[in-house]
Amino acid sequence: MHWDIETDVVVVGYGIAGACAAIEAAEAGVEVLVLERASGGGGASAMSSGIFYLGGGTPVQNLFGYDDTAEEMYKFLMASTEAEDPEAIKMFCDNSLEHFNWLEALGVPFERSEYKGKAVFLNTSECLFSTGNEKVWPYKLIARPAPRGHKVAGTGENAGAVAMKAILARSDALGVAARYDCQVQSVIRNEQGRVVGVQAREDGRTLRVGARRGVIMATGGFAMNSDMVLEHIPMMSETAMPLGIPSSDGSGIIMGQQIGAATAAMDGVIATASIYPPGQLIKGILVNKLGKRFVAEDSYHGRTASMVMEQPDQTAYLIVDAEIFAYPEITSAQHALVDGWETIEAMEIGLGLPAGSLQETLALYNEHANTRSDPYLFKAAEWLKPLDQGPYAAFDISFNKSIYLYMTLGGLETNAKAQVLDHAGYPIPGFYSAGACAVHIPRTGKSYASGMSLGPGSFFGRVAGREAAHAHMSDKICHA
Amino acid sequence: MHWDIETDVVVVGYGIAGACAAIEAAEAGVEVLVLERASGGGGASAMSSGIFYLGGGTPVQNLFGYDDTAEEMYKFLMASTEAEDPEAIKMFCDNSLEHFNWLEALGVPFERSEYKGKAVFLNTSECLFSTGNEKVWPYKLIARPAPRGHKVAGTGENAGAVAMKAILARSDALGVAARYDCQVQSVIRNEQGRVVGVQAREDGRTLRVGARRGVIMATGGFAMNSDMVLEHIPMMSETAMPLGIPSSDGSGIIMGQQIGAATAAMDGVIATASIYPPGQLIKGILVNKLGKRFVAEDSYHGRTASMVMEQPDQTAYLIVDAEIFAYPEITSAQHALVDGWETIEAMEIGLGLPAGSLQETLALYNEHANTRSDPYLFKAAEWLKPLDQGPYAAFDISFNKSIYLYMTLGGLETNAKAQVLDHAGYPIPGFYSAGACAVHIPRTGKSYASGMSLGPGSFFGRVAGREAAHAHMSDKICHA
Numbered sequence: 001m002h003w004d005i006e007t008d009v010v011v012v013g014y015g016i017a018g019a020c021a022a023i024e025a026a027e028a029g030v031e032v033l034v035l036e037r038a039s040g041g042g043g044a045s046a047m048s049s050g051i052f053y054l055g056g057g058t059p060v061q062n063l064f065g066y067d068d069t070a071e072e073m074y075k076f077l078m079a080s081t082e083a084e085d086p087e088a089i090k091m092f093c094d095n096s097l098e099h100f101n102w103l104e105a106l107g108v109p110f111e112r113s114e115y116k117g118k119a120v121f122l123n124t125s126e127c128l129f130s131t132g133n134e135k136v137w138p139y140k141l142i143a144r145p146a147p148r149g150h151k152v153a154g155t156g157e158n159a160g161a162v163a164m165k166a167i168l169a170r171s172d173a174l175g176v177a178a179r180y181d182c183q184v185q186s187v188i189r190n191e192q193g194r195v196v197g198v199q200a201r202e203d204g205r206t207l208r209v210g211a212r213r214g215v216i217m218a219t220g221g222f223a224m225n226s227d228m229v230l231e232h233i234p235m236m237s238e239t240a241m242p243l244g245i246p247s248s249d250g251s252g253i254i255m256g257q258q259i260g261a262a263t264a265a266m267d268g269v270i271a272t273a274s275i276y277p278p279g280q281l282i283k284g285i286l287v288n289k290l291g292k293r294f295v296a297e298d299s300y301h302g303r304t305a306s307m308v309m310e311q312p313d314q315t316a317y318l319i320v321d322a323e324i325f326a327y328p329e330i331t332s333a334q335h336a337l338v339d340g341w342e343t344i345e346a347m348e349i350g351l352g353l354p355a356g357s358l359q360e361t362l363a364l365y366n367e368h369a370n371t372r373s374d375p376y377l378f379k380a381a382e383w384l385k386p387l388d389q390g391p392y393a394a395f396d397i398s399f400n401k402s403i404y405l406y407m408t409l410g411g412l413e414t415n416a417k418a419q420v421l422d423h424a425g426y427p428i429p430g431f432y433s434a435g436a437c438a439v440h441i442p443r444t445g446k447s448y449a450s451g452m453s454l455g456p457g458s459f460f461g462r463v464a465g466r467e468a469a470h471a472h473m474s475d476k477i478c479h480a
Numbered sequence: 481m482h483w484d485i486e487t488d489v490v491v492v493g494y495g496i497a498g499a500c501a502a503i504e505a506a507e508a509g510v511e512v513l514v515l516e517r518a519s520g521g522g523g524a525s526a527m528s529s530g531i532f533y534l535g536g537g538t539p540v541q542n543l544f545g546y547d548d549t550a551e552e553m554y555k556f557l558m559a560s561t562e563a564e565d566p567e568a569i570k571m572f573c574d575n576s577l578e579h580f581n582w583l584e585a586l587g588v589p590f591e592r593s594e595y596k597g598k599a600v601f602l603n604t605s606e607c608l609f610s611t612g613n614e615k616v617w618p619y620k621l622i623a624r625p626a627p628r629g630h631k632v633a634g635t636g637e638n639a640g641a642v643a644m645k646a647i648l649a650r651s652d653a654l655g656v657a658a659r660y661d662c663q664v665q666s667v668i669r670n671e672q673g674r675v676v677g678v679q680a681r682e683d684g685r686t687l688r689v690g691a692r693r694g695v696i697m698a699t700g701g702f703a704m705n706s707d708m709v710l711e712h713i714p715m716m717s718e719t720a721m722p723l724g725i726p727s728s729d730g731s732g733i734i735m736g737q738q739i740g741a742a743t744a745a746m747d748g749v750i751a752t753a754s755i756y757p758p759g760q761l762i763k764g765i766l767v768n769k770l771g772k773r774f775v776a777e778d779s780y781h782g783r784t785a786s787m788v789m790e791q792p793d794q795t796a797y798l799i800v801d802a803e804i805f806a807y808p809e810i811t812s813a814q815h816a817l818v819d820g821w822e823t824i825e826a827m828e829i830g831l832g833l834p835a836g837s838l839q840e841t842l843a844l845y846n847e848h849a850n851t852r853s854d855p856y857l858f859k860a861a862e863w864l865k866p867l868d869q870g871p872y873a874a875f876d877i878s879f880n881k882s883i884y885l886y887m888t889l890g891g892l893e894t895n896a897k898a899q900v901l902d903h904a905g906y907p908i909p910g911f912y913s914a915g916a917c918a919v920h921i922p923r924t925g926k927s928y929a930s931g932m933s934l935g936p937g938s939f940f941g942r943v944a945g946r947e948a949a950h951a952h953m954s955d956k957i958c959h960a
Binding site for chain 1: 551554555558559562563566567570618621622768769770772773791792793834855856857858901903904905906926
């Protein structure tokens, strides 16, 4: 085969998964070339808020008194993701502490600080906070809850860039070569089915790059490809806003499919429910257009969003009383106030809910909230209070009428070694993937926790780099 | 509108849901007419093994020392079904004890006996046994496990007929009218959208039957309609065997759809994994064609079957050592012995598994089994033993190579009042459904427990009967 260039390992995409893959492969002593569409490294990771889901007793967890272990982390992820991939989950949890230390040694800064409230984004540089359903029933009964969101020391949306700066600097220092403005268009297999290189487009010319050991696909998700979203995510609303950069167009997934790779969870999506934050609002209740509650209001926003997406007409309201409405934080909400009403009867008419429905829901909720219990949905006691201080207000948090941001969770099917699998479940020799173009560990928004993109993305990027560095041209397809 | 006959409540189908609906409606003092396609009552319920999933402290549970409550039952069902319908689940659990007493008072016999082993069917008349994932991780951590399968006193497949005999006798005694060999073909709505009757075919003639209060659809599932199975259940294998009677053809679901009813979980299926029973076999391990374990082997058979269906090529093997193979019960297995081998290496070659894969899986499994732990999938300690007594045997439990029986779980979308909902989630006035043509509480095989067809089917049949008896022609559609 004719190659314009040859190297040991080709990495496609220079976001966090690709960069971590390049570092590990280079440290294993092989030659690495990164091909990146944009004019510089960083990808969507550099635009992110820099949260890593990590645990198992990190120094930050320990400092603030959380007794987390790899086992508890594993139990939580196994239960919340319905054990979709036990081996990958176990590998991620068992090595989570080592991965934290690796990132920190690389120069990714984590403050020794904690944010105790509920938040999606932190506009401060605090590190540790709760970003999942660990404290939500029933998970709190299965695994000892601990906060595992670790935010890089950088304010707000700047934190992702801080992380990528350190990671890219290390990759440079190790002598990793990179070509920018270079768009990979296809993956090349040899007659034995092994992946041996890629074809790219650069400066208007075709570039064929041979990979003696392996190709690592790390191109990101497909939220910005509206055709793919329309095809794979039927529940998506046109008003929901994709989170990504122009190259979050699924190209790596499509290139994998073209050579026979399987995909998984292509309908998976993590959306950020517009109710969240701030914290005190969840003392209100969420009802659908039938006036019924449908999710414990203290669920993490991704779970709440998934449940809203499943309601009739994807319609939902946040109902609060005057006491909750008085919290100052309410002004920052990303959802419209519909109106205020003196009575619940009036609110039912105002919102067009079935007569009596909301009155019944509230009577039941208040009766139990008075004893700090929620026998229907098990919302935690600290968020329970009767809603009985009129007037009452409703916010429209419908999926198609308030601001939901979303990312895609589906992608190339991979195993715990970051190998891409074919439709029979066998690894395609020489082909690896990590980051948002590979299927996420949480395959639905119900089981997502913030930091499950950068955390596993960087971790399995490293795994891919190591595995590819040790792969041999003689690796065969394992079909029986 | 012209009617050939008019009554208060029309029940379509005389299986357990329809019969229980008829009884409650008649007891509420209204006129009831049941229309049945077959030449007699009973339906698929009479062909079933007569297991009711009931709990909350039934006399049988109490007698054998199980401290079950409605709350524990609710917690289990909420967690295992992912809380798909909290209100219906709560209603079913809160009234489960009352429902047991109601059935017994009706003449449905339940022995005061218990079967402590693992079984799908009991060929004896014993009553209480475990029919779900209550003792399986993580559910055992969420709710106190209790057996909730209550089998009617009748041997094997005869138990369903014993139950139906008693139920139909009560319906007769209450003066419920029934027309047999009468096939309902469509549901009729008036201009306001209210369901007001049905059109049927009887003796080659069209029969229009008016329902002053309501129509209750209780026609059963669609396992015997291969077109519907092919359309809705892409994972189904042609070799799997549907459980049902000829009229399990989805006609009630289709008639509902034709007047705008929504359906739910149409891809849901409960299949009986061929590994199960008997009990001791689960001391072996289940692996897929990659040589990897994929489910805790002590899971209930429906969960195991669902997981097998999701494996590459739907292929799976049960691996045992000589010690397990020696159990006498192995002869009753519904799956073929592939072969026996002296070593695991030889078995890998014999089964065509990737070289080293099964050796790695077994080494890891045995290492932990020696300390009675299973940190990957949390199989309970009582079923853990190292598989180290050669020779070794493999049984093929692949979905398409062994005997899987299945029933469908999807159907008309209903609420806790057994009202059928439209696509916006609003009840269609005058229209009710229960039994297997309505969506089951467990929407997937992973969360199914045996007895979740007869149990909720009979319970929500009663709810439908009561609700329909109290419905009024002036009920309006509640659209906002």
